[in-house]
Amino acid sequence: MLNEQAVEIETAATILKLLGDKTRLTIVKILSENECCVCEFVELFQMSQPAVSQHLRKLRDSGLVKERKKGQWVYYSVNPSYPYLSYLITIIQDIPSQRFRMEELEAQGKRITCE
């Protein structure tokens, strides 16, 4: 029963706990499909900015996501160097795409694309 990419059970529990919150799980799924900034999540979840920021901090502190500062915005994305990236992908790949959410934002002209 060899396992190409084993994850210690304690590590797995920590990751699952982190993702076992609807808001954070949605954030991670979205970030696996788009880079995204904080204010977009605030708009998307109709949630206060500090609440979003605190969820992002948990994800950042655990290394799952990284940030990129551009002007006054902070863009988040999945951290490609996350040691358990393949396990993360395994967990989120069966979840339906959340692209429609970004498309809705875009349709409302609320997508931030400051290029």
Add this chain to the structure above:
Amino acid sequence: MLNEQAVEIETAATILKLLGDKTRLTIVKILSENECCVCEFVELFQMSQPAVSQHLRKLRDSGLVKERKKGQWVYYSVNPSYPYLSYLITIIQDIPSQRFRMEELEAQGKRITCE
């Protein structure tokens, strides 16, 4: 991006939260490899019987595991009819086998096999 076995994101979050506890995750991993009774978990985790029982109840209430009563013992196993079984398997398959734990119990003569 078709998905053979999609799991709604809210459902996924609930499952991940349930598994995001080291004790429950270990229980589920063990049960995916062996049928097991309550007292064995008590011995294995060096944890009180009510604490174990309460973890098992959460897993049972969510449908992940089922019980089989045999004399005074209650044997638990993964519920093969669990609607999200394949997602569950996806999540636990990268975790190292916990068979060694059962083998340790057996070596100590503490394995219950009342056949």
Add this chain to the structure above:
DNA sequence: TCATTGTATAAGTATATTCTTATGTATACA
């Protein structure tokens, strides 16, 4: 029939979690 064993449940407690409100910091821009 009564004591023992395995398990479940209830109630209480300590701690963790997730939000709110208030405030601080950095950048942009007039």
Add this chain to the structure above:
DNA sequence: TGTATACATAAGAATATACTTATACAATGA
């Protein structure tokens, strides 16, 4: 230089979680 915007952080409150202790219940065996 002052104000607005985006974000982070701190402190507090409400709730959820995971244990403990006490007790109930069901099956076993003397």
